[in-house]
Amino acid sequence: MKKLTRQRLHEIIFEADTKAGKIFDEFLLVFILLSVLIVILDSVQSFKEAVKNTFYILEWIFTIIFTIEYVTRIYVTRKPLKYIFSFYGLIDLLAIVPTYLSLLFIGAKTMVVIRIIRLLRVFRILKLMQFMRATEYLVASIKRSQYKILVFMMFISLIVVVLGSLVYLVEGPEHGFNSIPKSIYWAIVTLTTVGYGDISPQTVAGQAIASIVMLIGYAIIAVPTGIITSELIQGHKSKSTNTQVCHHCHDSDHVDDAHFCKTCGRALHEDEEKKI
Amino acid sequence: MKKLTRQRLHEIIFEADTKAGKIFDEFLLVFILLSVLIVILDSVQSFKEAVKNTFYILEWIFTIIFTIEYVTRIYVTRKPLKYIFSFYGLIDLLAIVPTYLSLLFIGAKTMVVIRIIRLLRVFRILKLMQFMRATEYLVASIKRSQYKILVFMMFISLIVVVLGSLVYLVEGPEHGFNSIPKSIYWAIVTLTTVGYGDISPQTVAGQAIASIVMLIGYAIIAVPTGIITSELIQGHKSKSTNTQVCHHCHDSDHVDDAHFCKTCGRALHEDEEKKI
């Protein structure tokens, strides 16, 4: 009996196939989002002063809920250690630790961001079927193009370092370019077309180099887009290539107008077999 | 006789297939654009003072025209209630109500934006054939990729919340990052490469995180572009391949203007078979 409960709990907490499992996931999702929302609103001075106690109490309620959840997760898994040191295991722990630590260290602002990391737990809902496939599809496409993207990133780094240094030389500290790292920062701001305008070139030469950085940044965005797009289309195609399966050797992935199996040479359809 | 007029009016007002219907739509389009233009210009102080009375009179003329149109629409539809509570029904009502309300509440600035909503009525002209197909095509492509786009949006939200909070921690209120919501706003401004520059990181650590946000924003734009593009191409393909199947060899994927099977050479349609 106890065995069954444990397995049942495992299904509910870790999986999303049963109805109870889906409801559990949805509740958890709401709790996570609410608890993150509280962390965010807590940072607004006016809010904090108005409802400080409410936030404090809610934070503890969510922490206790998450603690119960965490302990249950450890209890129901066959291999508790494996779960504890898994990616989600650590995030689950990080979701509850800061609140307990805040009892010891009063006013530790750093805790805020650690509490925000709870948001990563939201990604658990990706195990829902439709998201799963979409995510896998996107990740697979990005993975397949990793070397191309790396070459692109190297090229970007090179432009940013070399042209950033050049502008440092041309503009100098008097126009805000007071070190190469800052100039590289400016080059990134410019190349990515963000353009804060907190530092901007004042000399003609500096503006000429800036124009080059901008035009490169504007045109070169086509490259990662092209890479990802062509991989996504590729992914589409390999998915859409057809569903014929040879009756003899069970080979699949035939092209759309194939009449004979490309692997064993026998007819893919019986009626054609007779024709021969 | 009266019955006929009503049906005829329905054709003119709700459809765009007859000549009268097209002319009606074009007039309406001009009226809508003009009335919106007046609302826009009315907000410019110098204009308002110069021609206030003209604007006031024009606004009433357009409102009366739209009121007549609205009443006629209710009159000619078989199911008036269905129209009234439909999307366009509500927008048609919103187009006339603010002017009448302004008689009661003098100087209600909020009315301005409600009057702008008239612009949504312009989308009615999408019922014109060419736009219809283009719109359907775009909407279908976006719908097909909805889960991928949702995963992408979740990822964007995560980056914006986590990195925004991190910068809030690093920079602090003294550099303008005085709450997490404001830091998240900054992160959105940066990630989308808008870059107002009203708040920008001043510390080295803040600028380093900002650089990461920028580069992510710059590179990751490739993902939605890739998704939409691959869906649009997919849409293109499924539209241009054709469903004809040869009666003799069952070969498919014929081009649109094929009359004979590309594999066995026999006629695709029986009537053409006779022609030979």
Next chain:
Amino acid sequence: MKKLTRQRLHEIIFEADTKAGKIFDEFLLVFILLSVLIVILDSVQSFKEAVKNTFYILEWIFTIIFTIEYVTRIYVTRKPLKYIFSFYGLIDLLAIVPTYLSLLFIGAKTMVVIRIIRLLRVFRILKLMQFMRATEYLVASIKRSQYKILVFMMFISLIVVVLGSLVYLVEGPEHGFNSIPKSIYWAIVTLTTVGYGDISPQTVAGQAIASIVMLIGYAIIAVPTGIITSELIQGHKSKSTNTQVCHHCHDSDHVDDAHFCKTCGRALHEDEEKKI
């Protein structure tokens, strides 16, 4: 003899197939670029003061060259009026008129921009073969997707007008949003991710709307990109579909693995004809 010279001149000036024609085009290109460069540099105060006379003389030299060219073009064409009122004919005239007019109206600054329009003449070199094809290809792709792009533009306009007005309402004149046209300008600056930062929302509600505008602008760029890309790929394909031409009915555009003409049903290759 005169007839011949005229025809020969026509070939040289209007075409780019003969060697003389190419050399003429190249010289003209250099002259145009130089004359535009002078207009640009002439606007820089320090340059102007240093070399004013040189610029003045050069400007007259180029004007005389272009005048001779213009007169010759009129002389060699069969239908001078058609040339004069053609797009390039008008631009050729605009290239020389401002300098002559400057004798009458001293210091007319407006002339400067008209003189810049000379630059449009550079597009003449597109008649060189490689550019021709590339241009046609791009223009054809953009034309084919015109309705989709128009729908997209309407959607952009709607967002910009409605959300711009909303921010005008929320922020008001005290934060720089002093009229709806200015708020629409701000919305365009934000949606296109330019983000000058000269006007930026200060209230929480304004920043929330701004965030929505930014995210829409960031995500929606995928749509025109997808449209153009899918059309360009389509163009590629229709170009790559094969070169087989039926020996019997001269129909082309067969798919790559067609054995029989899709129009008349006869074999595309003689050897297959025998096989039947």
Next chain:
Amino acid sequence: MKKLTRQRLHEIIFEADTKAGKIFDEFLLVFILLSVLIVILDSVQSFKEAVKNTFYILEWIFTIIFTIEYVTRIYVTRKPLKYIFSFYGLIDLLAIVPTYLSLLFIGAKTMVVIRIIRLLRVFRILKLMQFMRATEYLVASIKRSQYKILVFMMFISLIVVVLGSLVYLVEGPEHGFNSIPKSIYWAIVTLTTVGYGDISPQTVAGQAIASIVMLIGYAIIAVPTGIITSELIQGHKSKSTNTQVCHHCHDSDHVDDAHFCKTCGRALHEDEEKKI
């Protein structure tokens, strides 16, 4: 024996196929990155003051290492002159010269950027197989679309020059547009959606033109993206389609792992024919 060592050294230094060669490349990569990092950090005033001597010594250590490497490279190549005047030969020289020159000319800030150029040596690691292919693939796609990109660039230049001049005329020096080159700079900042905000139009006409520049910049990015994407997809296809042709029916376009013809069912390779 000496011959062997030289050839062996050549393999290690110039190639990346042997294990020693890979280790050498990896060490070199670390040295290059470290030496560039020192140049960058050296420009930060606070760092410089704290550890000036360390940086000075490290710089000399790296210079000596690179000098030894450079001399060895000259020693092991068959054609030293060809190497010396090759692209990488010159960069290798530029990597060591500035440090020696700094002995003669004290405080030459220009040297800094020349030392940064060392970073280009990093591209040597592209000879590693996976990067090689990715790079070639990207470069080939860009090359194939060069004319289209050139036409696009011409169009961009035209917009930037003509609309930049127009805004110069409309806004004038009192709003920061004090010369045409500066206005062109502004137009580039706007078109590429960078938007520093250091110069921005103040008049209604100026803001209207700016809006047009922004919308063009926002929409037109689709064109290079479309060009590159369609070329990348083209590249994908030509790579993944296969050159096998059936000996019997001459059908082609078989998928990569096809052993039998998809049209007539016979073996694609004779040796496999025997296997049956």
